[in-house]
Structure formats: structure tokens, C-alpha cells
Amino acid sequence: MRKSIKSRLLGEKLPSNQISEEKFNVFWGLPVLSSDAISSVAYAVEEILLVLIPVIGIMSYLLLPKIAGAVIILLIILTISYRQIIDAYPNGGGAYIVAKDNLQTIFGLIVGASLSVDYTLTVAVSISAGTAAITSAIPFLHTHKVAIAIIIILLMTLGNLRGVKESTKLFGIPTYAFVVSIILLIIFGVLKSLKGDVTPLPAPAASSVDLGTQAISLFLILRAFSSGCAALTGVEAICDAVPNFREPSTKNAKTAYVFLALMVLITFVGTSYLAVLFHTVPNEDMTVLAQIATAVFGKGFMFYAIQVATAIILAMAANTAFAGFPTLISVISRDGYAPRQLSARGHRLSYSNGIVLLSLGGALLVIIFKGETHKLIPLYAVGVFTSFTLAQAGMFMRWIRLKPQGWQYKAAINGIGCLVTFVTVIIVSVTKFLSGAWIVFIAIPLLIYFMKRIKRHYNAVAQELDIPKEKLEQIVIRQKPTPHIIIPIDSLNKMVLKAIKYAKSITPNIEVFHIETYEGEADKLRKKWSMLNTDIPLIIKESPFRETVKTLVEYIESEEHASQPGDMITVLLPHFVVKKSWQMSLHNNTSFLIINSLLHERNIVVSIMPFQIEEARAMRQQTTVKQSDQHRE
């Protein structure tokens, strides 16, 4: 029944060998993995203008194209660089693997932690943005925004649990719809400007009175640039998810990068151009993108289409996290820095535990921040650019070390990339520390601590368990001496007899053990036992404080010390099993308490002999007995 619900929700369970069919081609993989990057285009231009206009007013429109150009150059560097990473590391994991492999493990962990935090933030922020779009349209839903956000997360989780293939079609279309609508906007905008049909909006004034060239300081340019870099978040995702592409997966992933870069380039350059053309000024009532759309199309069908597409793409950005995080964490988990279960494939062969973990994290942030997660936006960039920097640095070191053909050119690309992204990290950290980025500086070290703690545990387990290959052949499986069995019993009944018979087949060394909780309680058992034709001793211990488990464990410990070191004691627990769980609650289920205590003892084996009670059969027997009684009468 439960299984059927799961299958109904997620689709039929898939066998392991069907994994290759659960991968996506470039056309459907691209929108899923790029929705985060492309959605940030919706606000990147606005972010740049927000920095520039208050300081240099109308001159912003002179500077914007240059800054956009710089962002585009960085985009191209990153694209080339990530394509190089894919070649070097075709199994996904991206920046994490690069940093871990070419720098030091700790840098890999920094990347892993940063990206995990970022992916979780992406879910919370983009779902909240999508919810805000819905509640703006239908105001009476406003009080339920947390609930709505949770429902969207739930739907997205289900979609992703259904498997890679299913989710791509479900979530791919909105991304293409957004890109197409932005491209239409750009084409019509350019056509309009060619017709000379453009009236720039009134020029904004700078708030800075002392307006001069000295105001255009390096710091201002860098801050504007770092804000524009918002357009580059999410570029990592394809690299994390290489194994999700159909074979040849590296080739397909690299092609996807080219298209991603092209889409970001066209939409970002286009919207920047139109922003300059129409002299848009960011204000609280209308986004820059909406202003451009109004200027190009008026408030008609196309305006609303763009608004709807924007709202959807903002929510869809979360899906990039759902595509990237589970793959990333599965790689980290296989390295032993995250719980092992995160690398297990689920019902539909997706990394279902990773998907659920991400949803829980996202939902938790939504609940804590009551759906007002826009304050979390400054937190992104630190993590993203940290991982960019470390990936670039790692690749730089790699080229220096391996020196393949043309390594100077490759090292130069990554070197420049490293420098630029590093500067961006510094700028972002400094400018946004107080507005929230400090949280990241607490969260990331904490995560790294946990990762190292987990690794230490797995190492310890491996250390305790592993047998070196060279020693395998020398192992002689020495037989342990005859085992010693203790059977704890409540009373003498059929179940106990069955246990004794079983024990007899193993060893002659058997003790039956009973605990007396008040004086005279065991008399009846003692008497019954004496009637039984056996030489097995019945040991009775008093426990005036009614601590059955403790008394048993103490006895076993004393037995253990009495025997040879290394000898095993088997505790055989007759345990009766009833069909329905409500019936279980009618019995003192001490077996489970005993098992739990004994598992912490050395040289103990706990054997459970189930004895199924079938009411129906017992009832039948009872009836038979009654009938035969009647016969006798």
C-alpha cells in the first residue's frame, strides 16, 4: 500500500541499469542547469545602476556598458575555464574536485561548504521571489506566503525525485519562455531605436553634489562590477552535474556551457543596451526590466507576458540547485566528508537523499525568515566567488604542474580568472559584510568542521574494519571454542522450549536465566523447571529495584569476565511477535531494551528467536478443545 503511494507519486521504481536512460541531452539539460544564471540577468543591470546612479547620476549610462563588458569578459573566462575543468574532471563535482585535487583538501572543503550554503540559499531566495510574484498578483494569499512557498518547494522536490529526465521537461520550458521573451524585447527595442522612436526618460540627478571625475573612483567601479557579477551566479551548476548528461557527457556539458554563455551574453548585453537607451532608473515600484518592457511594448500583452515569465524564472532558479546540489554532495559524500547515504540513488535513480536534504534546508530558511528571504541575496556572492577563485587557482596550479601542450595560454586564462574573482570576493565581503555576509563566515567554517568530523569518523571505522589485501591470504579462520548460551526467560512456555531446543543444537553449554523482582515471585517457575527432564541449570537473580535489563547485563558481564578473554557469549532472546502493532503495545517489550544494552558489550552475540503468535490459529485450537470437551461429556 505504502509502496504503491510512492510509485504513484514518483512513478514506477527504476532498476539500476536504466541509469543511462535517465540522463538529459543538451537541449533539456541546458534550461535546468542555466535557470539560475539566466534568472539573475533579470536583476543584474538593476544592481549595477543601484550602485552607480546615486553617485554619478546620468554619467552612469556612460559607465554601464563598460562594466557590462567587464562582466561579459569574466563570463567568457569562466566559461572557457569551466570547459577546461570538465575535460579534466568528467565525473562532476566541479570546483570542489578541482580545489581538492590541485590545492589542498581544506580548499576543496571550503568550496564544498560554500556551494552547499549557496545552493540552499538559492532554493529559499528564488522560491520566495516566485511566491512574492504570486502574492502580488493575488493579494489575499499574502498571509499564506510561507505555506505557498513550502508547497512550491514540495512540488519541486517531488518533480526532482521523479528523476532527472522527468524534471527537465517539467522545468525546462519556462526557462526557454523567459529567454525568448527577453530576446523579443531586445529585438523590438533595437527596432524601435533604429526607427528613432525612443524618448529617454528624464535624466536622474546624482545625490552627490560635488559631481566630478574624481567621483568615478576605482572603488565605485569595482562595487558596480561586483554587483553586476550577480549575473554570473549559477555558472558552476553545469560543471557539478556533468554525469547527468547523456554520453558523451563531457562533450554535451561543454556544448551546454557555450549555449549558457551565449544566452547570458545576449540577454545581459541586450538589457544593458536598452537600459542605457531608455535611461531607466531603479525604483521601488517597478523593476528596470519592467520599465524597459513598458517603454518597448507599452502596458500590453507582451508586458504582462514578460512579467509572468520573470516571476516563473525566478522560482525556477531553485531548480538549478536541485540539479547541482545532489550531484555535488554525492561526490563529497563518496569522499567521506558527508553522510554516506547522500551518494545512494533512490527510487527513480536520482540522488533522492540529497534532494530531500536540500528541500529541508530551503524550507527551514523560508520558515525562519517567514518568506522574506530577499535579505539573503547579499549572502550568495561570497560563496559563489570563493568557489570561482579556488577553482581558478586550482586549475592554474594544475597547468603549472602538468604542463600540457599550450599550458601557458591555459594558465593565463585561469590566472586572470583567479585574480579577478579573488578581487570580487574581497569587494563583496567588505561591502556586504555587515548586511549579512557575516552569516556565511560563520556557516562555512561550521560546515567544514562537521565535514572533517564526519571524515574522521569514517576513517576510524575503516581503520577498525579494513583488512589489508596483502594480509588476506595469511588469515587462518580459527574456530572459537564451544559457545556459551544464556536464555533469559519470564516463564516456562512453548516459546522457551523452542529456544532451548535451538540452543541444544549449537552447544551443551546453556544457562536459563530468570530475574525475580519480588520475593517468592520465581517459586512457581522453580517448581515447573524441576519437573522438566533436563540438566540445563536455571539461574535466578534477584532484582529488588525491578531493573531487569540492568541485572541481566550485570550477570552477563560477570560471566564474561569469568570466561576466557575473547570467548563469545550468546544471549538467546525468545521474542514473541504478534501480527498487529496495537497488540505489541499490550506486552512489555523488554527484548528491545535488552538488545540495545547488549549491543554495547564486547564478545556478545544477541540472538532473537521470533515466535509468531497467530490469534486465529489459537482461537481454532480453543474451539477444537471445547468441542472435544463436549464430546467427552
Add this chain to the structure above:
Amino acid sequence: MRKSIKSRLLGEKLPSNQISEEKFNVFWGLPVLSSDAISSVAYAVEEILLVLIPVIGIMSYLLLPKIAGAVIILLIILTISYRQIIDAYPNGGGAYIVAKDNLQTIFGLIVGASLSVDYTLTVAVSISAGTAAITSAIPFLHTHKVAIAIIIILLMTLGNLRGVKESTKLFGIPTYAFVVSIILLIIFGVLKSLKGDVTPLPAPAASSVDLGTQAISLFLILRAFSSGCAALTGVEAICDAVPNFREPSTKNAKTAYVFLALMVLITFVGTSYLAVLFHTVPNEDMTVLAQIATAVFGKGFMFYAIQVATAIILAMAANTAFAGFPTLISVISRDGYAPRQLSARGHRLSYSNGIVLLSLGGALLVIIFKGETHKLIPLYAVGVFTSFTLAQAGMFMRWIRLKPQGWQYKAAINGIGCLVTFVTVIIVSVTKFLSGAWIVFIAIPLLIYFMKRIKRHYNAVAQELDIPKEKLEQIVIRQKPTPHIIIPIDSLNKMVLKAIKYAKSITPNIEVFHIETYEGEADKLRKKWSMLNTDIPLIIKESPFRETVKTLVEYIESEEHASQPGDMITVLLPHFVVKKSWQMSLHNNTSFLIINSLLHERNIVVSIMPFQIEEARAMRQQTTVKQSDQHRE
């Protein structure tokens, strides 16, 4: 740590043999077991007047003494009768045992269910009444009344869990304080009337216009009588709790009954007399008792003292339930009609599970009715008088059957008691059916159904387990054939080696079993196994749907069918145990899933071989290895 908290809250754990010291004498037992009965005196006169005055006005004061007299006669009959019950059934359980033993089991269950419902109602109603008194005095607490009621229940639960002896002193004093204050009230009232210092309140008018003798119908008298019987609820409790009295417990309990009857008689007759004297009329602003207190003392210190004592006794009435219910349910449980755990004595030798069950029931009612449980008052009487009737009927049948000396007199007492209480049940049921008593008519049959269902289960278990004594001596413990062991493994490691060594000591008949979830996954294991110098076969089964537990169970089932019927298969699970629970979450704990599935198989023994992982030791070894590596260098 957890244990120390428990000991700090409840006092040191008591050994079983200290049970006789945990009992109470008459002086302290009386107030605990009588607080319910005595508290009902606080409103019994009011209940009678509420029935009479609207119909016959001032004539009520002529009828009241007669009705009070009838109630007192019933009280005396019940007292004599219950003293007889104590002699016949000195182990507690009261009406339940009497009805079960002398009538039929089903009547015992009716009594058991009725009283269980009543005791739960007592807790909810009296705690709510006490809370109402508190919130009337401190109005800003009014919005928190549910929380306050729950806290009082919690404190009362803790007090009772501390053991019989502790709770009596804690809860006994308020009862005596109330009785003393009522007696003072009566004495001063009588003195005042002797001085001729009494002005009756203005005579109330009857609402019935046609005021004549015909209005004083039998039905009216019976209704007034049944309302007055409120004073008799709680009389059962002493009889349920006989074993809680010090030895000689029956003599002490019987003495307690005399004092209970005396206290109820004096307070009830006294307040009835004063009500007639002052012509009190029930109204919503002031209780009859408060009106009498005002008339006698004026609104001075004594007035407030009586009010406070009344509030406390109303809450204390719950304690009678805490004294009566656990003992009653332990008797029912020993008969197999309630979960067995309810007859187990806890930390301080009280029937702690019964106490907790009662608190949960009471708290649930408080929460459901939001602390407005006064509507539940009409629900009491049905249950109380049903159990009175059945107890009387049972005793009547007993005398008829056993015919001891003077049985005619005894049978007459119980016969009259049975008749009167039966009439009362009918009157109460009819007059109060629509105002809530119907709930009781649903709850009691439901409870009886569950009780019979539980008994059926215990019977079935006994049927499946019991070995008749006469057969014990004939039993030959036949040894089963050599056991067959299956060891499911993930990989070949030290833990598995330990398990194999253990298995070898038991049988040569061993299989090692592995599940391959994707193609080629088991190759490494196969290779390692071939290097091991052993003839134990490694069985590998594919499970393309990654259903490890299911595949294992299927294999075992096929093995089971292949072997002789009745042969046991032992599944030996190497299971590693880590020190901290967070570490447990880092592993796929499939062992537990396997155990759970296998417990439902016949002819299976599940053996768990724990393997403790100690991080500290592993770390030390690692360090040693590193150091020796350094040495080699």
C-alpha cells in the same frame, strides 16, 4: 543523568520489599479517598434545591429534609454494603470484582468501564473547577486556564508518582481543613438559630402558577433525590483501594468507611438544615454554601476561609481518582482485560502506568473542552450508580448462593440498595440523557469492546505458549539438526571475519551472502573472497531495484523451503556499533530493517554480532602506524 532527574523528581527508587511501608493508615488514607465524596457535599444541597424551587417554591424547604434523609439512608446502606464487600474481597477492585465474581464477567466489565470513565471525568471536572476558582480570584490568568489546569494535573501526577505515602500527606490536609470549616459553619449556624438570631431570606416564588399538592409528584421527588445523590459519588474509592491501607488493611478500610459516612452525614445534614433555616435560593452569583456562610459569619474572615477551602477541595477531589483508578485498573489488568503494564509497580512502587494513563485522559478532556468541563458533571452519576447497582446485585446473589449466618439480613440490605440505586440509574439516565449522558452510553460499550479484544489477545497468546503442567514431565528436549547460518555482508572486513569465526564455532554449515545492486559492484568482493583461505561459499544475488532487505528475505525463504520443515536458519548480522548516536546517522542502518522483516518469518533466528568501533583507539592505531612509517623512513 536521566535517572538522577527521575530520582530528584520522584525521590529515590524503592525496592519491591518496601511495599508495606508505602501504605497509609486510616487518618491519612481517609482524606485522600474521601475528598471526592466530601467535595460533592459542597454542591449536593444546591442540586436538590435547583430541582425543587422552580416547581414548588417555598414548599421546597418542607421537602428538602425528607429528601436529604433518603440520601442519608442510601449512604448508610452503601456504607454497610461496601464494608461487607471489603470483607468478601480484601484485595481491592470493589464493585468490579463483586459484579464479575457473583454475576457475570460482562457485568464486571460494565462496572470497570463505568468507573474508569468516571475517574477520568473526576480528574477533568475537579481540576477545572479548581482552576476556575483560581482564575476567578486572579482574572488575568483566565486566558491561560487550560495551561494552569494541565500544570495542576502534572503536579498531582508527580505527587502521586512519588508514592502512596507521600501523596497522602500532600493532599490530606486540605480535606480536613474543609471538613473542619464546614463543621464550624454548622455549629455557629445552629448557635445563631438557638439565639433566635435568624432572618430567613425572602421566600422564593414557584414559577408553576398552579401550585398544589399534585405538583409534588413522585417524579419530582425522585429527580430531587437523584440530584441529591451527587453527595454519594466517590463512595466507591475506599473499596477500590483496600490494599493501599496498612495491615490489617480490611479492618482499616472498614473503619475509614465509618468515618467517611460520618463526615458526609454531618456535613450534608448540617448544610441541608442551614439551607432550610436561611431559605437559601440557588442563584448564579453565589453558591448555596456561600449564601449560608454569609448568613452565619457575614463577609468576614470565615467566609473567605470557607470559600478558599471549597476551591481547594474541589480540585482535591481529583486525588480520589488518582488513589482509586490505578488500583482498580491494576486489578482489571491482572485479569487480562487491560494492558498488562498497568499492573506493574513503578519507581516508587505506585502503579505508575495507571497514574500516567489517568492524567493523560484527564488532560485530554481538559484540552478538548478547553477547561469548560462543568458540562461533564451530568455524565458522572450514570456510571457511579450503574456500578453501585451491579455491586449490590452481586452481593445480593452472593448471600443467596452462600447463605452464611444472617444472610437474610445481609441480602435485604443489598437488595434494597440494589433497588434504590437501580431506580436512581434509570432516573438519572432519563433526565440527563440529552444533556450529555448519551456520551457515556457510547464510551462504556466502546471501552468494553476494547477490554474484550485485549482479553482475547492475551488468551490467544497464552493458548499458543502454555504447556499444561501434566505434560511438563513428558517433554523430551530433542536436539534440532546442525544449524544453518547465513551471514549477509557488505564487504570483507574484520567485523565479517569475527562473525565467520563465531559461526564456525557453531556449525560447518555456513553461507556468506551479498547483494549486488548494480552490475560489477560485487567484483571487488568476489576477488577478495577468492584470496581468503576458506571453503565457505560466497552467494551473490542481484537486486537491480536496490531492495536489499527484500532480496535477502526472498533468498532466506527459498532456503527455508529447501530445508527440512522445522529446521532453523540462523541469520547472523555483523552490526557495527558506534559510541554516539549522531555517528549512527552516518551509516545505512539496514540491520534494523532486516531484523524487523525477519522477525515475521518462522524457523528463523536473527543473531546480531555487535562490533564496537572506538574512534579513539582507531586514532591511536593510526598515529602508531604513522610513527612506525616515519621510523622506517
